[in-house]
Amino acid sequence: MNVFKHFRDVLLVELEALEKAGELPSGLDFSRVSVEPPRDPSHGDLATNAAMVLAKPAGLKPRDLAQTIADRLATASHVNGVDIAGPGFINIRLEDDFWRARIRDVLKAGTGYGASNFGAGTPVNVEYVSANPTGPLHVGHARGTVVGDVLASLLAKAGYAVTREFYVNDAGGQIDVLARSAHLRYREALGEDIGAIPEGLYPGDYLIDVGQALAQRDGAKWRDLSEQQWLPEFRTFTTNAMMALIKSDLASIGVHHDVYTSEQSLINSGGVENALETLKSRDLLYRGTLEPPKGRAPEDWEPRPQLLFRASEFGDDTDRPLQKSDGSWTYFASDLAYHLDKYRRGFSTMIDVLGADHGGYVKRMQAGVKALTENKGDLDVKMCQMVRLLAAGEPAVMSKRGGTFVTLKELLDEVGGDVVRFIMLTRRNDAALDFDLVKVKDQSRENPVFYVHYAHARCRSVLRHAATELAGADLSPEALAKVDLSPLTDSAELALMKTMAVWPRTVESAALAHEPHRLAFYLQELAASFHALWTKGKDEASLRFLLPADPALSLARLALVQAAATVLASGMEVIGVKPLEELRS
RNA sequence: GCGCCCGUAGCUCAGCCGGAUAGAGCACUUGAUUCCUAAUCAAGGGGUCGCAGGUUCGAGUCCUGCCGGGCGCACCA
Structure with missing residues (x-):
């Protein structure tokens, strides 16, 4: 409720x-x-x-x-x-009884507490990660991955019909570069000394396996052919291999998309022509020449007639090109086709989770969606600002030079997926975030991940003790939902109930605002409310949860503790963090 | 030059489609542990919400203009 x-x-x-x-x-x-x-x-x-x-x-x-x-x-x-x-x-x-009754709501609903039909089954498409299939995910992808995934879970909990989607950018020139890099590794696998990886190709070690796999499967078949002959196969094979890498990275942080849409297949099936036809029929395309940006004209600027979309009629700053000079489509053109495709699949509500470096892209894409859907489609773009990796306050260096970068997997191995998920939500997505590899392992109040885990573990600890101190009593949530709760009268107890009762509202308002970070903040509040009650029991023995001399009171308090653990677990479930039974190791 | 994001306590940040005396953690001061995990809690000081206008019964929140920081700016994705 x-x-x-x-x-x-x-x-x-x-x-x-x-x-x-x-x-x-x-x-x-x-x-x-x-x-x-x-x-x-x-x-x-x-x-x-x-x-x-x-x-x-x-x-x-x-x-x-x-x-x-x-x-x-x-x-x-x-x-x-x-x-x-x-x-x-x-x-x-x-009335206090009203708040006590919320304990029963929680115990009956379990971790489903907070779920609602607020979204009324409205389809929502959340596109996130969408990393270029040219290598494994690196730490820079972590934030968008978590924000998108938790936003999707949040919307699902609030009653929307959510589809998690990954757009595979497998069509551009970068894929040619990838294929050439793989071909080099292929020749290496056949025994050739390839020397240093030339400038402009992907130097990463992860392509060595690709080269070997191709050599093993096809032998020397491609070695002496012209690039024109091997390129298509190398593009496909390598892209698939990179997507397998990326999917494995995503799985290791618990992310699984429902739909992968290939840019190349969208193009092959005429999706771009289709979308442009739609724009053309509304007289939104023309051939023209753009002015250079004022105050910052590129050195190689030359006036060039291009196929343009009238984005400026829909709130963008200027009209936008759709076709490159070699005749192929710009990224924007295929992305228009992609968003039209999503709309036609039934998604009037679309959310794209992007990195801050795509900030300049938002207006044109929203203009495109407006134009293509006659204002019926809504695109919300969540921009994720940079994450600064620190180690005990000092910048932790990561470098792409030489193909060595800190991969997402390395980060996960270092601190664990639960920590990454939670920390990424301790700031609004549009504010920069410091991620301290050392501090997140601290077991102290300063570390929000620990703080929330600790609250849950304390709840579980009480319930474990109860099983022995109140031997014979039925402590299942179902049984606790039936106990008399009227003995719960302390202000700290009521405060905890009230905090728990805000959870359903938090889910709905966070879903409405598309702001998953609110969940992490709520959990910290709830944990604080529980810790406060706990310590109050240290000061006043009569407020301890377990009072063997007073089974009725103990049972009422256990119902409260069980409910608190359940709401904590409910929130952690949405964030994708596993609640812990105990923290002692 | 233009666009987008940010600017709230000494530091790091919340502030829920505009609402009451602007909140939390850290740091600082003081206090709580024979007892369910003190890995925690309680209390205290600390603010021209970047600046200046405007809209409103009411503005940290909306609008305009400045200042400061970050990101981006035709045929990359």
Whole structure:
């Protein structure tokens, strides 16, 4: 249950009743009425802006209207008190029993708690990673990979029909370079001394295996043929090998895409012509010459007539070329075709997760989607800023020179996939992020990964102890869901319940905003709430979870602990982090 | 020169389609451990939300212009 949405519905019923009673004019727009947690918990449990939003259109004074609404809300079920504050806020206090009942919600739902049909099954396509198939993933890919994957999981939990997609850029000139590099490795595998890898080719060791595989399969068949003859086969073979590498990297961080779309097959099947035909039919294509960018004209600039898309009519800064001088399509042209393809597959909502270096690409792609779908398609681009790798505060050097770069796999081996997943969400995606290889292994409050793990492990520890101290009691979630919860009266206990009850709302609002980082922040809050309760039990023995002299109270507290563990696990599940039973090693 | 992102406590950052006295961690000060993991917790000081205008009952949040940092800027992907 989303508590806030629930009471918004309650409020709307009351507002409609006021309309009927003539205390409010009919036909008011309630869409801006919200029910939210107040910023300061001392104000109450819920706050609504209804009076402030409606006062003007209703021709009433905010505080007068607030009083009218408050009088009605005061009689609603589970409401314990209503008061008016500030410019016209209505603060609502709920009965403690209402919060205790949320424990039962959690225990019944298990880690499915927080799931909803908020998205109503709307199809959403999340495209992420989409790394060029020219080598293994490196650390620079980690952030987009995690952000995209968790965003997809988040949307799924919120009730959207999510497809995780990877766009394979297997069509450009870079694939020719890849194929040539592989051919060199192939000749090497046949015994030839190839010397240093020439400038401009991919020097990475990962191509040695490709060369050997080809030599083993085909022998010397391709050695003395012309490039024209071997190139197509080398392109295909090597691209497939690189995709296998990438998929293996992704699997090691728990990422599995539903759909891989090949740029080359899109082109081969006439997808680009198709998309351009659509634009042409709307008179959005023309042949023209672009002006050089002011203040920064490229040295080799020459006026050149090109096939252009009228992107500037859709919010872009300039029109954009679609065809290279050799007649082949630009990357943008095939990407237009790709997004039209996604739209035609039923995705009106598309999300692309890109690196910050693609920032200049966003407007044109959004312009393209608008034009191709007549404004029916929506493309949201999540840009991931750079990650700075540090080691104990000092920059950790990574270099692509000589083909040695820090691969994603090396990072995973160093700190583990769970750590990478969590840390990547400890900043908004559009803010730069420091990733300290040493600090993330710290077992301290400063390390959010540890902090959240520790909270869950503490919960599990209590439940393990309970099995012996309350031997014979049924401690299954199903049984705990039935125990009398009324003994839970301490402020720290209620605070924990309230934090847990915010989870469904967090899922929905994070999904709506396409902001997966909110999950990581929520988990830290929830963990803090639990740690606080734990330590309070250290100060006051009567607040310990396990009091063998009082089984009824202990069972109620175990229900709370089990629920806390469940919500923590629910959040970690969406992030893709495995909850731990204990941290002792 | 243009576009995009960012600018919030000494440091690192949250701030939920505009809402109340702007929050958390680190650091600093003080305190809590015979007892479920003190790997934690509690309390305290610390702010012209880059600057200046504007819209609004109300702006850290929206608009405009500056300043500072990052990224990008025809036939790469």
